[in-house]
Every structure is written in C-alpha cells, then in structure tokens.
Amino acid sequence: MIIGVPKEIKNNEFRVGLTPDSVKNLIEDNHELLIEEKAGIGSGFTDKDYLEVGARMIDSPEKIFQQSELIVKVKEPQLSETKLLKSNQILFTYLHLASSKDLTMRLLNSNCISLAYETITDDDKNLPLLKPMSEIAGRLSIQAGARCLEKHSGGPGILLGGSSFSDPAQTLVIGGGVVGYNASLIADGMKSKITILEKSPNRIDFLKKEFPKATILNSNNIQIEDILPNFNLVIGAVLIPGSQAPRVIEKKYLAHLKPNSVLVDVAIDQGGCFETSKPTTHEKPTYIVDDIIHYCVANMPGAVPRTSTISLNTATLPYIKKLANMGINEFCKQSHHNLNGLNIYKGKITYMPVSDAFELSYSSPKDLI
Numbered sequence: 426m427i428i429g430v431p432k433e434i435k436n437n438e439f440r441v442g443l444t445p446d447s448v449k450n451l452i453e454d455n456h457e458l459l460i461e462e463k464a465g466i467g468s469g470f471t472d473k474d475y476l477e478v479g480a481r482m483i484d485s486p487e488k489i490f491q492q493s494e495l496i497v498k499v500k501e502p503q504l505s506e507t508k509l510l511k512s513n514q515i516l517f518t519y520l521h522l523a524s525s526k527d528l529t530m531r532l533l534n535s536n537c538i539s540l541a542y543e544t545i546t547d548d549d550k551n552l553p554l555l556k557p558m559s560e561i562a563g564r565l566s567i568q569a570g571a572r573c574l575e576k577h578s579g580g581p582g583i584l585l586g587g588s589s590f591s592d593p594a595q596t597l598v599i600g601g602g603v604v605g606y607n608a609s610l611i612a613d614g615m616k617s618k619i620t621i622l623e624k625s626p627n628r629i630d631f632l633k634k635e636f637p638k639a640t641i642l643n644s645n646n647i648q649i650e651d652i653l654p655n656f657n658l659v660i661g662a663v664l665i666p667g668s669q670a671p672r673v674i675e676k677k678y679l680a681h682l683k684p685n686s687v688l689v690d691v692a693i694d695q696g697g698c699f700e701t702s703k704p705t706t707h708e709k710p711t712y713i714v715d716d717i718i719h720y721c722v723a724n725m726p727g728a729v730p731r732t733s734t735i736s737l738n739t740a741t742l743p744y745i746k747k748l749a750n751m752g753i754n755e756f757c758k759q760s761h762h763n764l765n766g767l768n769i770y771k772g773k774i775t776y777m778p779v780s781d782a783f784e785l786s787y788s789s790p791k792d793l794i
Contacts, residue, residue: 426749427457429493431486432464435500437707439467439730440737442497442518447738447745449478456749459483459493468734490514497745499737500724501528512536513771515753517745519543519558522768523669523782524696532769538753542741544667544776545766552666554744554766556603557736559691561726563607563662566689567615569725570596570658573687573711573718580718581685583657586616593617595655599644599673599698600662601625601632604691608660609636620656622647649673653681661690661698667768668778669696676700676714684716693721757794764790 428451430442441464443451448458458480462472472482483489490496490509498518502510507528510516513536520541522529532539542554552559567585574594576582587593596612598605601623612619613636621636622644623629632641642652653659653674659682663670670692679701692698693705701714704723711720726733744763748756757764768776773788780787 426495426752427459427493428495428497428745428749429459429483429489430461430464430497431489431506432461433467433499434486434503434506435724435727438500438724438727440499440727440734441465441468441470441730442499443742443745444468444734444738445470445474445478445480447742448475448480450742451746451749452479454746454750457481459489461486461489465734468730470734495745495749497741499734500727501525502532504531507531507535510535510537513538515540515748517542517741517748519555519694520768521694522776522779523667524694526783529769529774529779529783529785533772533774536772537769538767538771539769540748540753540766541667541768541776542766544768545744546666546762548762554737554740557740558726558733559603559664560607561729561733561736562691563604563660564611565725565728566604566608566660566662566691567596567611567617567658569710569720569722570660570687570689571615573689573720574657578711578718579685579713580687581657581683585612585658594657596620596658596660597652597656598622598660598662599649600664601628601641602662602664604662604664605660606632606635608662608691609639613639617658620652622649650678650681653678654683656686657683658687659689661688661692661702663692663698664695666778667776669782670698672698672700674699674701679715679717682717685718687718687720689720691725693723697721754794757790764794767794770794 495515517540571585574580596617619639690702774780775790
C-alpha cells in the first residue's frame with residue numbers, strides 16, 4: 426500500500442503522523458512511504474532521517490494526497506486538506522467529528538474512508554489510541570493552569586503549590602478518567618490541594634487509593650455550583666467516547682468562582698465541557714469571560730511534539746500495520762474494536778454518535794464492509 430504522511434498545518438501543530446522508526450517498520454512490510462518534506466522537523470526528525478530508512482520525500486501536500494492510498498495524520502484535516510482527499514482514499518487520524526458538522530460534511534462529500542483514532546476500542550473498554558494523548562493533555566493541563574494563575578498571565582498571582590508560608594492553590598478536576606488521573610498526578614506532585622469529581626464507584630475507589638490526600642467526590646451527589654467558590658483552577662476532563670462533551674459548568678456558574686480563576690478545558694476537541702468554552706491556539710491560548718480565564722487549546726499535546734509523536738506512534742503503529750497489510754475491509758472485519766474506528770465510509774456516516782450529534786442519517790458499517 427502507498428502510505429502518505431503530510432506535514433501538519435493546524436496552528437502550532439508540530440507532531441507528525443509517523444516517526445522514522447515507524448516508517449522503517451512499514452517499509453519492511455513492503456509498503457511505500459511518502460513523507461512531505463519537513464513533516465517531522467517539529468518533532469525533531471529530519472528529512473534525512475526518513476530518507477535513511479527508505480521513505481520518499483515529497484515536496485507538496487497535493488502530491489502526497491494524489492499519490493497515496495492511505496493518509497496518516499495526527500489532527501483532523503484542515504479545509505485545504507479536505508479539498509485534496511480522493512474518493513475511496515483512507516484517512517487515519519484524530520477526527521473528533523461530533524464537534525464539527527462542517528468537517529463531517531466535507532468528509533462525506535469527499536467520498537473518502539475516515540477512521541478515527543479516538544473511537545477505536547479494546548477488550549478492556551478503553552480507547553487505546555486516545556489514551557497516550559489524553560495522558561499528555563492531562564499532565565499539560567496543570568502546567569498550563571499553573572502558568573495562567575501567574576500574575577503576568579492575568580491570574581491572581583498564586584503559586585499552584587504554595588510555599589512554606591502560604592497555602593497552595595485549590596484545584597478541581599472534573600472527571601477521573603485518563604485525563605483527570607494524569608492532571609491529578611501532576612497537581613499532586615506540585616503540592617496543590619486537589620478535589621476530583623467522578624461518578625463511577627469503582628473509579629472513585631481507585632482514585633482514593635492513588636491520591637489519599639485528595640478529596641474525591643461522587644459527582645452524582647453534588648451541585649457543582651455549590652463548590653466552585655473553593656477553587657482557583659478547574660480542569661475539565663469529561664469524555665463521552667466519540668460524542669460531544671457534556672456541559673458541566675454553565676455560564677451563570679462563573680459568578681461563583683473567584684475573580685481571575687482559571688478554567689482549562691481539555692475536552693475542547695469534543696466541543697468543550699464548559700458553556701463558555703471556544704477553541705483557542707497555542708499562539709493565543711486564553712481569553713476572559715466574566716473575569717474568569719479560559720484556556721481551551723484544541724491540540725494541547727502539540728506543545729510537546731517529540732514526546733507526543735513518539736507516544737502516539739507506539740500506540741498507532743500496530744493498527745496502521747494491520748490496516749496497510751489487510752486493507753480496510755479485512756481490518757474492519759477482523760475486530761469490532763477496529764470497526765468502531767470507522768466514522769465515515771464513502772459518503773455515509775458509520776459512527777452513531779456523529780450522526781446523532783447533527784441529526785444526520787446513520788448507516789451500519791456492518792452493512793457496508
């Protein structure tokens with residue numbers, strides 16, 4: 426199979442779909458690899474690194490899309506990229522379609538085959554290709570929040586971990602999954618005082634063992650607006666796989682927070698879990714609503730592209746190898762977990778949360794593959 430890796434063009438996105446080691450692995454399976462020039466430079470991989478393992482370097486995205494059967498990316502295709510997609514071409518990347526009807530329609534109109542990293546599942550009911558980026562985003566959320574609390578960033582001038590003579594900041598983590606766990610891990614290490622909201626009893630038990638000094642609350646039993654006045658930093662870490670994120674903080678609740686408090690919405694890729702959230706960029710990461718700082722960068726792991734790219738490839742390469750070796754039909758037939766990754770197939774929506782989000786027609790992938 427001819428596999429193409431274009432250079433990512435989303436604002437300040439420095440990750441790359443395949444590392445040189447992954448390219449070498451795929452070439453050993455007799456696939457042809459086309460890499461856009463400078464695609465890996467932001468992650469520390471030079472064109473020479475790719476050439477040395479046998480890739481062909483291509484000087485434009487147009488040629489990558491034109492010549493490739495499978496496109497491997499990191500982020501959802503931008504407008505200029507969707508115009509390059511071909512009928513029957515396979516796209517494998519993070520899509521987050523439930524947050525964007527426009528992108529959904531563009532992919533439908535392209536007649537391509539779109540597989541989403543974030544909706545592939547496994548036997549443990551996990552999202553194995555989303556997990557590495559969720560882990561990194563969770564850890565980054567605390568770093569970002571800590572910076573936003575600093576005075577020069579518009580914050581109240583509070584050190585997250587306090588000092589020997591001053592109390593630490595209070596951090597609320599909404600959601601105790603992969604993102605919330607990793608956010609709590611860093612917040613705990615930085616000596617912030619943590620409260621975690623989670624609704625699963627089993628997960629609550631796990632979090633209590635992991636963070637004995639934290640306050641763990643069952644989110645089913647509280648009114649969030651009642652506890653917001655206690656916190657300087659709030660991390661939104663709520664996820665419904667493949668669906669729009671639930672809104673857990675309404676605009677009217679901002680009045681309950683201390684002025685210059687910080688909201689970090691890690692769920693922004695799926696539409697955000699705060700009513701006042703809107704996607705931002707690494708270039709301009711924050712904005713203020715009702716005296717509350719909002720950090721809503723839609724590609725947080727892109728800030729640490731070397732770590733993120735290597736972590737992502739560790740998870741995605743086995744799936745990319747299977748897809749390239751077997752083809753789309755056999756890949757999807759091999760496992761219902763793989764089939765769950767199929768969001769759009771030749772002009773039809775094949776992932777129900779996406780069709781539900783926009784009230785569009787759904788087609789069962791089992792009837793198409």
